[in-house]
Amino acid sequence: MQLTKTLLAGTALALLAGGASAMDLTFVSWGGAYQNSQLKAYVEPYVKEHPDVSVTWDESSAEAVAKLRAMNEAGNITWDLVDVVAADAIRLCDEGLAMEYDPDELLAPAPDGTPASEDFGDMIVSDCFIPQIVYSTAVGYRTDMVPEGEDPPSSICDLFDLQKYPGKRALEKRPINNMEWALYCDGVAKDDIYDVLATDEGQERALKKLDTIKSDVVWWNAGADTPQLLADGEVFMGSTYNGRLYSVIEDQHQPVGMLWDMQVFDLDGWIIPAGLPEDRLKAVEDFLKFGTDTQRLADQAKYISYGPARKSSAPLVPENMKQHMPTDPENAKNTLLYNYEFWADYRDDIDAKFQAWLAK
Amino acid sequence: MAVTIAKPTSATFAAGCAAGFGAFFGLFIGTASGSGPLGVIAGAVLMFVLSFLAVQTMRGQEKTAKWAFLVLFTVAGALFSGIPGAVLGLLFGYFFGHVTFWLASGRYRTALPPYLTPGQVLWHYAFRTIVGAILVFLITPILVVIPLSFNAENFFTFTPAMLHFDPAGYSLKHYRDFFTSSDWQGALWNSVRIAPVATILAVGFGTLAAIGLSQPHVPFRQWIMAILISPMIVPLIISAAGMYFFYSRIGLQGTYWGVVLAHAALGIPFVIITVTATLVGFDRSLVRAAANMGANPVTTFFKVQMPLILPGVISGALFAFITSFDEVVVVLFVGSAGQKTLPWQMFTGLREQISPTILAVATILVAISILLLTTVELLRRRSEKLRGMSPS
Numbered sequence: 203m204q205l206t207k208t209l210l211a212g213t214a215l216a217l218l219a220g221g222a223s224a225m226d227l228t229f230v231s232w233g234g235a236y237q238n239s240q241l242k243a244y245v246e247p248y249v250k251e252h253p254d255v256s257v258t259w260d261e262s263s264a265e266a267v268a269k270l271r272a273m274n275e276a277g278n279i280t281w282d283l284v285d286v287v288a289a290d291a292i293r294l295c296d297e298g299l300a301m302e303y304d305p306d307e308l309l310a311p312a313p314d315g316t317p318a319s320e321d322f323g324d325m326i327v328s329d330c331f332i333p334q335i336v337y338s339t340a341v342g343y344r345t346d347m348v349p350e351g352e353d354p355p356s357s358i359c360d361l362f363d364l365q366k367y368p369g370k371r372a373l374e375k376r377p378i379n380n381m382e383w384a385l386y387c388d389g390v391a392k393d394d395i396y397d398v399l400a401t402d403e404g405q406e407r408a409l410k411k412l413d414t415i416k417s418d419v420v421w422w423n424a425g426a427d428t429p430q431l432l433a434d435g436e437v438f439m440g441s442t443y444n445g446r447l448y449s450v451i452e453d454q455h456q457p458v459g460m461l462w463d464m465q466v467f468d469l470d471g472w473i474i475p476a477g478l479p480e481d482r483l484k485a486v487e488d489f490l491k492f493g494t495d496t497q498r499l500a501d502q503a504k505y506i507s508y509g510p511a512r513k514s515s516a517p518l519v520p521e522n523m524k525q526h527m528p529t530d531p532e533n534a535k536n537t538l539l540y541n542y543e544f545w546a547d548y549r550d551d552i553d554a555k556f557q558a559w560l561a562k
Numbered sequence: 563m564a565v566t567i568a569k570p571t572s573a574t575f576a577a578g579c580a581a582g583f584g585a586f587f588g589l590f591i592g593t594a595s596g597s598g599p600l601g602v603i604a605g606a607v608l609m610f611v612l613s614f615l616a617v618q619t620m621r622g623q624e625k626t627a628k629w630a631f632l633v634l635f636t637v638a639g640a641l642f643s644g645i646p647g648a649v650l651g652l653l654f655g656y657f658f659g660h661v662t663f664w665l666a667s668g669r670y671r672t673a674l675p676p677y678l679t680p681g682q683v684l685w686h687y688a689f690r691t692i693v694g695a696i697l698v699f700l701i702t703p704i705l706v707v708i709p710l711s712f713n714a715e716n717f718f719t720f721t722p723a724m725l726h727f728d729p730a731g732y733s734l735k736h737y738r739d740f741f742t743s744s745d746w747q748g749a750l751w752n753s754v755r756i757a758p759v760a761t762i763l764a765v766g767f768g769t770l771a772a773i774g775l776s777q778p779h780v781p782f783r784q785w786i787m788a789i790l791i792s793p794m795i796v797p798l799i800i801s802a803a804g805m806y807f808f809y810s811r812i813g814l815q816g817t818y819w820g821v822v823l824a825h826a827a828l829g830i831p832f833v834i835i836t837v838t839a840t841l842v843g844f845d846r847s848l849v850r851a852a853a854n855m856g857a858n859p860v861t862t863f864f865k866v867q868m869p870l871i872l873p874g875v876i877s878g879a880l881f882a883f884i885t886s887f888d889e890v891v892v893v894l895f896v897g898s899a900g901q902k903t904l905p906w907q908m909f910t911g912l913r914e915q916i917s918p919t920i921l922a923v924a925t926i927l928v929a930i931s932i933l934l935l936t937t938v939e940l941l942r943r944r945s946e947k948l949r950g951m952s953p954s
Contacts (some may be wrong), residue, residue, distance in 0.1 A: 234915035260899035263911040272803075276810035282899045297884050379737040426916040454716050 223487045224254045231285040234426070235449055240334075241504035244493035251492075255485060264424075266290060270299045270475060273362035279475050280540070282486050288469040289333035289542055300330035300473035308332075308487060312493040312514035320357055323495070325469055326509045327542055331510035333471040334492060335502065337539070338528035339379050339464040342447040343367075343439035344433055346457045358464035359387035361439060370426045372440025375421035377408075377556040378545060379441065379466050382538060384411035386464060392536075396544045405552060409559045421560070432458050444528050448507035452526070462533040468540040469511065503527070566676040567666040570621070576666035577614035580658060586729050587654065613662040613947045624663050631659030646725045700874070703716025711736055719915055720751060736922035746919065749907035756818070756903060757886040760825035764882035767826070768833025769875055775834070776841045780910070787834070794831040805893040816898030825889060825894045829882025836881070837934035840874030880938055884931070 229245070231237040237259060245257050262269055266286050271313060273279050286294065294300040305326060309318035319326065325333035341361060348354050360367055361383065373380050382395050388411045390398050398404035412419075420437055422428050428442035429450045445466065450456045472494075474486055492498065499510035500518035507526035510516060516529075524530055528537075584605035592601010612631075620627040632655040639651020663671055674683060714733040717720050723731025740746045771790055773782050793801055806815060814820035843866065852862040852910050868875075890905040897906070904923065911920050 228898075230899075233910050258899045260902075264913065272806065272809075276807050278815055279808035280816045286869055326595070357826045426914060429718055430719075430916045433715070434719045545875070 216307065225482070226256045226258060227282040227482070227485060227489070228258045228260055228280060229233045229283045230260045230262050230266060230281050230283070231261075232263045232419060232425075235506055236445060236508075237261065239502045239508075242504035242505050244489075244498050246490050247498070248489055252488075253468075255489070267293055268296060271297070273475070274299055274477070279477050281475050282478065282482055283489070284468065284475060285334070286377050286473055287541070288327050288331055288333075288471065289545060290376045291471065291473050292328045292542055292546060294332035294473055295328045299476055302329040302441050302480070303332070303474065304320065305332075308490060310491050312496050312512065314514070316514065316537055321514050325471075327469065330470050330473050331469075332490060333469050334494065334499065335470050335508035336529055337470060337508045337513055338465040338467050338468055339374070339441055340444045340447065340528065341439055341441050341461040341463075342428065342450065342458045343461060344432060344435060344437075344457055345459045347435065347438045354459055355439065355461050356463065358383050358461070360461070360537075364413065364415060364418060367438060369438025370420055370431075370436060371415060371419045372422050372431045372437045372442070374441060374453045375560070377552045378540070378549075380412060381405070381552065381556075382409040384408040387411060392538070396541055399552075400544070405555055409555070412559075420438045429431065429454075429456075432456065444526075445506045446510050448526050460533075462528070464534050464538055465528055465530065465533070466538045466540055470508075471511065480535070566671045566674060568672050571666055573614050573617035573621075573666065576662055577610045578614035579665050580662050581606040581610035583658070602805075609658065611657070614667075616662055619667045621666065624667070627663065628656075629656045631662070634920035640770060645727055645785050646705070670896045707924050707928070708923050711918055711925045713915050713918050713921075716917060718918060718921070736918045737926075739917075739919045740922050740926070742918070745902075746904075746907060746923065749902050749904045752901055753887055753904040756821055756825060760822045760829060760886040761820065761879055761883040763826035764833050765875060767877045768830040768878060768882070769837050769871075771830070772834045772837035773863075776838060777839055777842075790834055791831045793828050802892040802895040805892065809896055815896060816856060816900070818901060821893055821897045821901045821903075824892050825886035826882075828889065828892065829885050832881035832885065833875070833878030836878035837871060838874075840871045844870055860873030872945065876938060878943065880934070887927075 215406070226550040229240075229406050231240060241259075249255055249257060260281065262286050266284050267290050267549040270281070270284070272283070284300075291300060295302065305319040305322060306317045309322075309332065322333055325336070327333075341355075341358065343355055345354065352366060355361075355367055361371060363388065383397055385398055385404065385408045386392060387396050388407060390404075420431060420440070422431070422442070424439070425443050425446050428437075428440040429446050431437045431440055432450060433454065433456050439461070444460070446459065447460055447562065450458050451460070472490065474490075478486065494512075496512055496514045497518065499512050500515040502508070503510055503515075503519040503523050507523060508530075509527045510519065519527065525532065528534065584607075585602045585603070586599040588603070588605020588608075589598055590601070592598045592604065595601070612634075616631070620630075632652065635651040635655030635658070636648050637651070639647035639649070639654070641647070642651075671683065674686060678686070680822070709724070710733045711720060711721065712734065713719070713721065713724065715733070721731050723783050725731075763847055763912050771786075774780060775787055775790075780786070802824075805827075809815040809820045809824070814823065848866050848870075849862055852866045853859075857865065889903075892908050893901065893903050893906055894909070897903070904927070908920050908923060911917055
C-alpha cells in the first residue's frame with residue numbers, strides 16, 4: 203500500500219516535471235538566409251538533443267528596440283532570445299531592456315580552455331551583448347556594366363567617380379557608412395574620419411561630397427533591396443551586407459562582383475530580454491551555452507559568409523568559405539570598424555542633418 | 563445602330579489623331595529605350611506619315627491597308643527586338659490600322675447624335691480614354707505580379723529569357739516553395755484558422771448591432787453607431803497599439819483568441835454598414851405580421867427578417883473575412899510568432915528577402931479572391947431572382 207502510494211506520487215511528480223520542462227521558446231532574428239544559418243548551425247542540433255524544447259521564430263529584429271520597449275511597458279515579455287546588431291544591443295542595455303551577463307559563467311570556454319571572455323575578446327562591446335558573427339557592409343557591382351576599357355572598380359572612391367563609372371548607385375538611407383566613405387574619398391585620412399565628422403564643417407563636407415552623386419543614388423532601407431536592384435541592372439553598384447552579396451554571386455549566379463575596399467565591420471549577436479521568468483531564462487541559458495560554443499559558431503559559416511565572433515572558431519571555418527569571409531586577409535586589406543561610441547553620441551544630430559539633406 | 567451617317571474625313575485629320583496616339587505610345591517605348599521626349603516626337607512623326615500615306619493611297623482598300631499595317635509593325639517589331647517585339651508590333655499594327663480607318667471613314671461619329679459639336683465628340687472619346695487609363699492604372703500592378711510569379715530566377719525581374727517566351731525562363735519553383743515550406747504553410751494554416759472565426763464573430767455581433775440600432779426607440783443611436791464604426795475610421799496603428807497594451811494586461815496578447823477578437827472588432831463595422839443599408843429597405847410591418855400569427859421574436863428573425871437581409875449579411879461577412887485575411891498591422895501587435903498569418907509572413911518576407919514566393923502567394927490569393935467574389939455575386943443574384951427582387 204505504502205509502496206503503491208510512493209510509486210504513484212513518484213509518477214505524478216515525474217509527469218509534472220516532464221510537463222513543466224516542455225518549453226516553447228521564441229527566438230527573434232532577421233529572417234532569410236541569416237536566420238536559416240542560425241537554424242541549421244545552432245537550433246536544429248540543439249532541439250535534436252533536447253526534444254522537449256521547441257523554437258518559434260519571429261522575424262522582428264529590425265524593430266526589436268521598439269518592440270522590447272513596448273513589451274516592457276506592457277509588462278509582457280513574449281520573446282526569449284533576440285538577435286540584434288551591436289548598436290541596438292548597446293541601446294537596449296543602456297535602457298535596462300536587455301539582461302547583463304557574465305561571459306565566463308554563461309558561455310562555454312574554447313576547446314583549449316581559454317575562457318569565453320578572452321575568446322570573444324573585444325567583440326563583447328556591451329555587458330548585455332553575446333556576439334555571434336562579424337559582418338560587413340561592402341559594395342557590389344555589375345561586372346557586365348563596367349565601362350569598356352576600364353578595370354572593375356577597386357577602390358571605395360569609385361563609388362563617387364561618375365566620370366569613370368557612370369550609372370546609378372544604391373546606398374543605405376542613413377548617414378552611417380555613407381558619411382565615412384564620403385570623407386575618406388574627399389581626402390580625409392582614415393584615422394581622422396571621426397574627428398572630422400564630429401564637427402559641423404566635417405558633416406557639411408561629407409554631405410557636399412555626397413551631393414556630387416546624389417542625383418544618381420537609389421536609397422535603400424532593407425538589406426534585400428540592393429541585391430534586387432543589382433539583379434535588375436537598375437544600379438551599377440550598391441552597398442549592402444556582404445552575406446547578401448555572397449548569395450547573389452554564389453547562389454543566384456548573377457554577374458556581380460565584390461568591392462571589399464573600406465568595408466565597414468559590424469557585429470551581430472544575441473541579447474536576453476530583461477525580466478524573463480526563471481524557467482524560461484534557464485532554458486535560454488542552457489541553449490546559449492551550446493549555441494555559442496566554438497564548433498557551433500564555426501558551423502554557421504558553412505551556411506553564410508559571415509565570420510564567427512570567437513577567435514577559436516576561425517580555424518574551423520570550411521576552406522571554401524574562407525575567401526568569402528569579410529575577415530579574410532585578402533578582403534580585409536583596408537577596412538573600417540563601426541564606431542559604436544561615435545554614433546551613439548552623434549546619431550540623432552547627424553541623422554537629422556542627413557534627412558534634411560535628402561529632402562533638399 | 564447608326565445614329566449619324568459616317569462622312570469620310572480628310573487624311574490630315576485622321577493622320578493628326580493617329581499622330582497623337584503615336585506620341586502617347588512613343589512616350590513609353592522612348593522611356594524604355596532611353597529618351598522619352600525623343601520617343602514622343604518619333605512616334606508622332608512616324609504615325610502621321612504612315613496614316614497620311616495609308617489614307618491618301620488606300621482609302622478604298624481598307625482591308626488590305628489594315629493587313630499592311632499589321633505585317634509592317636510585326637516585322638518591324640521582330641527586327642527591333644525579336645519575339646517580344648513582334649508581339650508588341652502585332653498589337654500596335656492592329657490598333658493603328660483600325661484607328662486610322664475608323665477615323666478616316668468617319669465611323670467614329672455613327673454612334674453619336676448628329677448635333678454634337680466636334681468638341682463634344684472629342685470629349686466623348688477622351689472621357690472613355692481617361693476611364694480606361696484609370697482602370698489600367700489600377701489593375702496593372704496586380705497583373706504584373708502574375709507572370710513574375712512564374713519567374714525561374716529568385717528576383718522580381720523580367721529576365722531576358724522570360725521576355726523571349728523561353729520555357730526555361732519560367733518555372734513553378736516559387737509555388738513549390740510555398741507548398742513545401744513550413745513557414746508558409748504554418749502562416750496559411752494560421753490565416754485559415756483565424757479569418758473564419760473572426761468572420762463568424764463579426765457577423766454575429768455586427769448583425770445584431772445593426773438590427774438593434776435600426777430600432778427607432780434605442781437611445782443615443784448615433785453615438786453608439788459612431789463608436790462601433792470607429793475601428794474603420796481610427797488609424798489602424800492606433801487601434802493596434804491600444805489593443806496591444808489592453809490585451810497584454812488581460813493576458814490575451816500573443817494568443818489565438820486575442821487575434822480573433824481583434825480581427826472581429828475590425829470586421830464589425832463592415833457588417834454593421836452593409837446590414838444597416840439592407841435594413842433600410844426592410845418593411846417592419848412584416849415583423850408585426852409574423853408576431854400577429856403567433857411567431858416569437860426568434861422565429862420571426864430567422865424565418866422572416868434574416869432571409870430578407872441575407873445579401874447584406876453575406877457581403878458584410880465577405881468584407882469581414884477579407885479584412886482579417888489581409889490584415890497585417892494589428893496582427894503584428896496583437897499576435898506573437900505563433901500566430902504568424904499570411905500577410906505577416908509576406909510583410910517580413912518582402913522586407914528581409916525579396917523572394918518571388920511572395921508573388922506566387924499573391925497570385926494564389928488573387929485567384930481565391932476572384933473565385934470568392936464571383937461565387938458570392940452569383941449566389942446573391944440567384945437568391946434575388948428566386949425571391950423575385952430583380953426583374954430578369
